[in-house]
Amino acid sequence: MNIIHNDDYTAQCRDTLSQLFLVTTLMSADMQRGLLERGLTLTRAQVLWFLGEAGRLTQRELAEELKVTPRNVTTLIDALEETGFVRRTAHPTDRRAAVIVLTPKGQESFAKLQSETTEFAKLLFGNVSEGDLKTFRRILDDVSTKLTELAKKGGDR
Numbered sequence: 001m002n003i004i005h006n007d008d009y010t011a012q013c014r015d016t017l018s019q020l021f022l023v024t025t026l027m028s029a030d031m032q033r034g035l036l037e038r039g040l041t042l043t044r045a046q047v048l049w050f051l052g053e054a055g056r057l058t059q060r061e062l063a064e065e066l067k068v069t070p071r072n073v074t075t076l077i078d079a080l081e082e083t084g085f086v087r088r089t090a091h092p093t094d095r096r097a098a099v100i101v102l103t104p105k106g107q108e109s110f111a112k113l114q115s116e117t118t119e120f121a122k123l124l125f126g127n128v129s130e131g132d133l134k135t136f137r138r139i140l141d142d143v144s145t146k147l148t149e150l151a152k153k154g155g156d157r
Contacts, residue, residue: 020143034116038109044080045113048102051086052110056101058091085109 035045043066050065051057057065063073077100080086085106091097102110125133 038112039083040085040109043076044085047076047080047100048085048106048110049113051100051102051106052114056089056099058097058099060097062100080106 031042035042038045040048046066047062050062054061059073059077060070062077063070066073066076077086077088081088084103086100087103088098089101091099128136
């Protein structure tokens with residue numbers, strides 16, 4: 001697709017970015033409020049999500065998923081273990097590694113996060129046609145790819 005860049009198109013791009021900022025700000029505030037009610041931070045919720053999806057992960061695997069150092073994961077798992085969301089278990093073949101699993105409280109929280117995510121998605125997109133939703137997803141994928149590339153370059157534009 002060949003797009004002619006003119007002042008009107010540039011203004012539309014800028015307005016679209018402003019709308020995206022607003023949406024991300026509103027979603028972030030809503031998410032933080034909901035997680036705070038459960039005694040979770042965004043990062044702790046991500047750990048619950050990854051563990052809920054995978055069933056069990058080593059601390060090293062969690063660090064890779066979260067894109068943080070293993071030391072950061074240790075602190076994070078300590079906090080989640082203290083609050084009863086996860087527990088460490090022995091690795092079946094590596095005495096130095098611990099396997100992290102959700103406790104019943106963690107499983108319940110993950111199930112609730114899944115359920116609420118599904119309901120929120122229906123609320124936001126339930127009246128959007130399948131075609132429009134596919135287009136929106138494609139655009140979000142493109143934007144995500146560009147943002148990831150920028151992050152890898154250190155934010156250089």
